[in-house]
């Protein structure tokens with residue numbers, strides 16, 4: 001089909017342009033498009049791939065790596081970052097602290113990570129989570145020096161939430177009622193716990209034992225919206241939406257940070 005041909009073409013181009021034989025650690029995403037990325041990597045031959053470690057983003061990704069006979073790594077088995085405690089740092093927030101300690105560029109332990117997405121806009125903002133693997137996908141993506149999103153023509157949208165209608169959020173089952181209330185106060189029309197349907201009675205349980213809440217939003221605010229409306233006098237209504245967006249990003253950030261560091 002043209003969709004499959006488009007996925008395959010994107011995957012082979014991504015590997016051609018962004019897979020270097022000198023790489024050591026390569027992140028492998030989840031979903032159907034990344035299958036073609038693995039196919040293109042395998043075609044590079046074992047003399048190149050056998051020296052590497054391929055880091056999965058969930059059980060499907062792990063199976064894909066094993067079935068392709070690629071050397072399996074793990075995000076929790078990456079080389080430690082050695083800090084130099086004796087070098088004066090001028091403050092240790094993640095953004096600058098690592099730079100002050102001469103660790104700039106060493107925070108990301110993977111050379112590259114390849115993954116799919118559900119919707120992508122012109123600025124390469126993505127909605128991820130259609131496959132319920134977003135927690136490990138984001139953990140691996142943020143641990144890579146380079147993140148390559150591979151997608152067929154259907155995924156490109158002028159604005160996020162045009163084709164894909166809800167933001168997937170991975171949550172602790174216990175927190176479901178609380179997060180649902182928070183998302184409703186933030187303007188989500190009807191956040192729903194994703195159900196397994198015919199595959200499984202009850203909620204989908206992620207590879208991390210969590211649930212997925214899909215939160216529909218009419219219009220997802222992006223950083224560009226927030227800056228654009230800071231000049232707004234609030235009369236145009238966008239200003240309120242921007243405030244909401246800022247609160248949403250903080251809350252979703254907190255939720256995700258909670259998951260990352262919880």
Ligand code: DER
Nearest residue numbers: 031032033116128129130131
């Ligand atoms: O869940 C995700 O974000 C995955 O990357 C997935 O949605 C990609 O989907 P695909 O099967 O269209 O590649």
